Amino acid sequence: MRFAFEPECADHRSEGFIEASSPCGRSGRPPPTFRELKGWTLRRAERREAMLTDAELKGFTGADIPPEDVYNRCVRCGLCLPTCPTYLETLVETSSPRGRIALIKAVGEGRLAANSPGFVHQMHECLDCRACEAVCPSGVMYGQILEPARTQIERTAGSRRPLGQQAIRAFALDVLFGDFTALRFAATLLRFYQRSGLQRLVRASGLLRLIDLHRLEAQAPPISSRFFIPHNQRRRAAAPQPKATAFVHAGCVMHVAFADVDEATVRVLNRAGCDVVVPEGQGCCGAISIHAGDLDRGRALAKANIRAFERSDADVYIINAAGCGSTLKEYGHIFAGDSDWAQRAADFSSKVRDLTEFLDTIGIPLNLARLDAVVVYQDPCHLVNAQRIAAAPRRLLAKIPGLTLREIEEATICCGSAGIYNLTMPEMADRLKRRKIENVLAANPDVIATANPGCALQLAAGLRDAGRNVPVKHVVELLDDAYSAAG
Amino acid sequence: MHNTRLVEELKEIAGAANVLTADEDLLAYGFDGTWYESKPLAVVLPLTTAEVSALHKLATRERMAITPRAMGSGLSGGAVPLEGSLVLGVMRMNRILEISEADGVAVVQPGVVNADLQRAVEARGLFYPPDPASLKQSAIGGNVAENAGGARCLKYGVTGDYVMALEVVLPNGDVLRTGGRTLKNVTGYNLRALFTGSEGTLGTITEITLRLLPKPKFVRTATAAFDSIERAAQTVSAVMASGLLPTSIELLDRITMRCVEDNIAAGLPVDADALLLFAVDGNQEAIVAGELEAIASLAREHGATSTCVAASEAESEALWSARRAISPSLARVRPHKLGEDVAVPRSQIVAMIRAVREIAARYGLTMPIFGHAGDGNLHPNILCDRRDPEEMARVKLAAREIFEAAIALGGTLSGEHGIGLLKKQFLELDLGPEAIAIMHKLKDAIDPLGIMNPGKIFPNPGGPDAFRL
Numbered sequence: 002m003r004f005a006f007e008p009e010c011a012d013h014r015s016e017g018f019i020e021a022s023s024p025c026g027r028s029g030r031p032p033p034t035f036r037e038l039k040g041w042t043l044r045r046a047e048r049r050e051a052m053l054t055d056a057e058l059k060g061f062t063g064a065d066i067p068p069e070d071v072y073n074r075c076v077r078c079g080l081c082l083p084t085c086p087t088y089l090e091t092l093v094e095t096s097s098p099r100g101r102i103a104l105i106k107a108v109g110e111g112r113l114a115a116n117s118p119g120f121v122h123q124m125h126e127c128l129d130c131r132a133c134e135a136v137c138p139s140g141v142m143y144g145q146i147l148e149p150a151r152t153q154i155e156r157t158a159g160s161r162r163p164l165g166q167q168a169i170r171a172f173a174l175d176v177l178f179g180d181f182t183a184l185r186f187a188a189t190l191l192r193f194y195q196r197s198g199l200q201r202l203v204r205a206s207g208l209l210r211l212i213d214l215h216r217l218e219a220q221a222p223p224i225s226s227r228f229f230i231p232h233n234q235r236r237r238a239a240a241p242q243p244k245a246t247a248f249v250h251a252g253c254v255m256h257v258a259f260a261d262v263d264e265a266t267v268r269v270l271n272r273a274g275c276d277v278v279v280p281e282g283q284g285c286c287g288a289i290s291i292h293a294g295d296l297d298r299g300r301a302l303a304k305a306n307i308r309a310f311e312r313s314d315a316d317v318y319i320i321n322a323a324g325c326g327s328t329l330k331e332y333g334h335i336f337a338g339d340s341d342w343a344q345r346a347a348d349f350s351s352k353v354r355d356l357t358e359f360l361d362t363i364g365i366p367l368n369l370a371r372l373d374a375v376v377v378y379q380d381p382c383h384l385v386n387a388q389r390i391a392a393a394p395r396r397l398l399a400k401i402p403g404l405t406l407r408e409i410e411e412a413t414i415c416c417g418s419a420g421i422y423n424l425t426m427p428e429m430a431d432r433l434k435r436r437k438i439e440n441v442l443a444a445n446p447d448v449i450a451t452a453n454p455g456c457a458l459q460l461a462a463g464l465r466d467a468g469r470n471v472p473v474k475h476v477v478e479l480l481d482d483a484y485s486a487a488g
Numbered sequence: 489m490h491n492t493r494l495v496e497e498l499k500e501i502a503g504a505a506n507v508l509t510a511d512e513d514l515l516a517y518g519f520d521g522t523w524y525e526s527k528p529l530a531v532v533l534p535l536t537t538a539e540v541s542a543l544h545k546l547a548t549r550e551r552m553a554i555t556p557r558a559m560g561s562g563l564s565g566g567a568v569p570l571e572g573s574l575v576l577g578v579m580r581m582n583r584i585l586e587i588s589e590a591d592g593v594a595v596v597q598p599g600v601v602n603a604d605l606q607r608a609v610e611a612r613g614l615f616y617p618p619d620p621a622s623l624k625q626s627a628i629g630g631n632v633a634e635n636a637g638g639a640r641c642l643k644y645g646v647t648g649d650y651v652m653a654l655e656v657v658l659p660n661g662d663v664l665r666t667g668g669r670t671l672k673n674v675t676g677y678n679l680r681a682l683f684t685g686s687e688g689t690l691g692t693i694t695e696i697t698l699r700l701l702p703k704p705k706f707v708r709t710a711t712a713a714f715d716s717i718e719r720a721a722q723t724v725s726a727v728m729a730s731g732l733l734p735t736s737i738e739l740l741d742r743i744t745m746r747c748v749e750d751n752i753a754a755g756l757p758v759d760a761d762a763l764l765l766f767a768v769d770g771n772q773e774a775i776v777a778g779e780l781e782a783i784a785s786l787a788r789e790h791g792a793t794s795t796c797v798a799a800s801e802a803e804s805e806a807l808w809s810a811r812r813a814i815s816p817s818l819a820r821v822r823p824h825k826l827g828e829d830v831a832v833p834r835s836q837i838v839a840m841i842r843a844v845r846e847i848a849a850r851y852g853l854t855m856p857i858f859g860h861a862g863d864g865n866l867h868p869n870i871l872c873d874r875r876d877p878e879e880m881a882r883v884k885l886a887a888r889e890i891f892e893a894a895i896a897l898g899g900t901l902s903g904e905h906g907i908g909l910l911k912k913q914f915l916e917l918d919l920g921p922e923a924i925a926i927m928h929k930l931k932d933a934i935d936p937l938g939i940m941n942p943g944k945i946f947p948n949p950g951g952p953d954a955f956r957l
């Protein structure tokens with residue numbers, strides 16, 4: 002069915018991941034100067050006043066305390082500073098990994114309150130991009146202290162958020178990412194909104210700005226025309242002797258907003274000689290909740306996934322979204338100490354592979370059509386930093402004849418997408434987005450490849466802002482296209 | 489900060505966005521690369537020399553202490569703001585103002601990160617040799633204030649050898665410009681040498697003119713493993729006596745190798761007692777390769793159990809990353825480490841290593857030794873747990889004996905990390921009363937109110953006996 006009004010940005014989604022184009026683009030703004038940092042600091046001061054009325058409770062309490070043997074490993078060498086996006090943007094030690102670790106340690110030792118405003122701010126300004134963790138020569142597993150620190154904050158400070166924010170948060174975490182059915186229902190509404198012309202009407206009216214929802218709205222991904230619904234479908238390998246049976250996790254954003262990517266994933270796995278099953282009963286991996294400081298909900302979601310997958314005879318569990326993949330690989334860790342679940346979770350995690358990692362290991366057939374294009378591969382933080390996978394996607398892309406891979410400056414600096422960061426820290430997210438787009442465009446690519454939906458959305462938004470029309474695709478889509486073109 | 493009026497004045501000078509007073513910020517600016525901690529009065533991040541000058545004037549009027557701070561990687565506590573100091577962070581003064589091929593100089597602000605400068609000049613075929621292992625996490629201001637060294641020192645010298653001119657804001661706010669763009673300059677006292685290595689105690693450095701060299705076209709790396717550290721040290725002497733001048737000769741002992749290997753699996757020969765890492769550079773590939781081969785055969789003659797020449801740029805970079813990862817890797821073995829930085833004449837390296845091993849055995853402590861063997865600058869590290877007072881008492885005595893041994897061998901307390909808080913109680917052992925008296929007079933002449941980075945370099949009363957960790 003088509004509607005009389007074409008959606009404003011219909012051409013963004015012509016095919017594949019997302020395509021940004023100029024018609025609705027705003028002009029690029031010059032990078033911020035330090036003087037412009039003012040707003041940020043002032044707002045922090047306001048927050049501070051708002052929160053100081055609460056009694057200050059020094060130290061962490063209860064379960065999920067950031068382990069001291071992790072933060073005590075930091076020898077303050079500073080090597081992580083130049084890898085940290087928020088440090089590079091602010092040049093403030095407090096906004097650096099070393100500074101944040103010192104704050105977590107200070108709370109852990111009872112010298113600072115877990116709800117102290119600067120601490121809360123820093124735990125949220127951090128992107129959880131784990132660049133610091135990837136370079137730390139002392140082996141400080143930063144993610145393992147950040148996530149419980151956020152959980153502690155949620156327990157003490159969560160209820161003190163403005164009501165509107167609480168509602169959005171609850172809606173996002175409890176309803177949307179709580180289970181796939183609700184998400185699909187919401188996505189259907191959103192699709193109607195995006196395609197019926199309603200979106201154009203509402204945007205023009207400024208209504209959302211009035212109720213402060215415009216960011217959420219602008220950030221919503223363009224919804225796929227059909228969803229990729231896991232219902233135990235089985236797709237046979239192209240080869241008579243399958244190399245492996247791969248169970249695919251469809252991803253929550255992926256399966257409604259990037260159904261094409263999920264479909265391409267299945268086709269390419271089949272071509273690479275794998276039987277593919279998409280098990281029913283799977284749901285959100287829990288990343289969004291865990292990063293937002295809701296470890297309990299994250300664990301509940303993890304259990305559902307473990308149940309859905311563990312009954313199988315699968316050799317591997319495949320995920321094509323880097324952010325979800327890193328969480329699925331860390332289930333073992335979030336259940337550490339839970340005697341009922343620790344082993345099951347660890348077994349689950351040991352089978353998880355990122356799609357690019359797996360394809361690179363088993364090898365792919367080489368009947369790929371030519372693509373004469375300069376491609377920039379943008380490293381998702383949760384692939385390069387959290388899972389330490391950088392070479393595999395590049396090796397896969399390099400197999401496409403004619404394709405030229407070009408590296409960019411600051412390849413491992415986060416684009417600012419980082420889950421719901423866009424909503425919680427809009428200003429920093431925008432600055433990082435601009436920074437990334439500048440670096441990407443400097444390489445003058447014909448196509449941008451990535452391996453995570455959040456990054457794809459952020460890049461597309463950044464390109465739109467810069468008025469540039471460069472398609473953004475998942476690595477597997479480029480492979481899939483090259484196979485179909487080769488016949 | 490108690491004094492809201494003062495905070496307002498700081499904000500007027502530097503802009504509200506560049507003044508930090510929240511508890512969390514004071515915590516984060518209370519430390520450097522050591523374990524010392526303190527809490528500053530406030531943190532200011534100025535953008536211009538004029539702002540720095542105004543801040544100094546305010547500090548002079550208020551008798552307020554100032555601790556300049558760059559990237560906070562210092563290993564002697566220099567940037568730790570003793571109680572009540574205003575931290576003057578220079579990291580937002582981070583512009584490379586000029587790179588001149590014609591004059592062979594770069595003019596930079598103090599917050600330019602060493603690695604960023606290296607990259608920028610190398611893109612133009614130029615070369616800034618000083619390369620502390622902390623090149624990615626230290627800034628030129630900090631490098632100059634500590635007179636930092638690096639692996640390439642053996643051939644190229646230390647930071648101070650490249651400082652041609654400085655702009656320094658004196659404690660009272662006056663702006664001093666000293667030195668120039670000429671390679672030769674003997675007009676008057678050499679004030680830039682005085683400010684280089686002054687650890688923030690004489691003023692805040694706001695602009696630096698650095699000498700650049702042409703970039704050597706080829707750099708090659710080789711390693712030699714030994715089953716006794718003495719043989720490694722003899723090899724160093726033999727290489728230096730042979731007429732060759734490698735860019736670097738780095739030494740890693742057995743414990744060091746094991747710590748690094750456990751950490752990053754760099755493929756180091758952990759069974760050996762010591763490893764030497766050589767680099768040679770030059771403009772002709774055949775000559776560079778030939779020199780490296782000559783070094784490898786000298787090593788074999790002196791008992792190397794194996795030698796290996798890095799086949800590629802990547803292989804050699806892997807070796808140097810392993811070298812740079814040493815310091816933090818040591819922290820994986822025990823919770824804390826006390827990193828020393830003694831330097832001895834080249835001929836005394838063996839004696840110094842023996843002394844350190846003997847001290848370690850006597851106090852029952854683990855002490856990896858690594859360092860710049862070519863220039864006699866060794867980093868014996870004492871691994872420990874600060875929460876154990878009995879162990880810390882032994883650490884304190886052992887550290888003192890290491891200093892004393894180095895000085896007895898004709899060496900010095902610090903080759904490159906500076907004195908700061910860590911070594912100040914031993915200053916007199918090294919310098920003697922006359923030199924310290926002159927230094928006091930210089931300090932009084934330039935900083936009569938004593939507001940610049942108080943508590944650093946000069947010992948508290950009591951000498952080595954008052955040494956605290």
Ligand SMILES: Cc1cc2nc3c(=O)[nH]c(=O)nc-3n(C[C@H](O)[C@H](O)[C@H](O)COP(=O)(O)OP(=O)(O)OC[C@H]3O[C@@H](n4cnc5c(N)ncnc54)[C@H](O)[C@@H]3O)c2cc1C
Pocket residue numbers: 077078079520521555556557558559560561562563565566567578598619620621622625626627628629630631632633634635636637638639687688689691692693694815816904905941
């Ligand atoms: C892992 C590791 C490896 C290291 N390797 C080496 C090495 O190989 N060689 C070496 O020499 N050092 C090494 N260091 C020590 C340290 O990195 C150097 O001393 C470096 O020069 C400090 O620079 P910074 O920018 O971090 O300065 P900071 O630590 O911020 O400050 C150092 C001192 O300089 C003063 N200062 C800073 N900026 C100014 C300014 N603008 N004006 C006046 N005073 C100022 C401060 O008051 C302080 O006394 C290493 C440190 C680490 C953590």
Ligand code: SF4
Pocket residue numbers: 074075076077078079080081082098099102133136137138139140141816
């Ligand atoms: S790199 Fe690791 S040890 Fe060094 S400051 Fe960062 S977290 Fe601490």
Ligand code: SF4
Pocket residue numbers: 084085086087088097098101126127128129130131132133134143
């Ligand atoms: S996770 Fe990313 S943003 Fe957070 S401290 Fe580490 S490098 Fe910085």
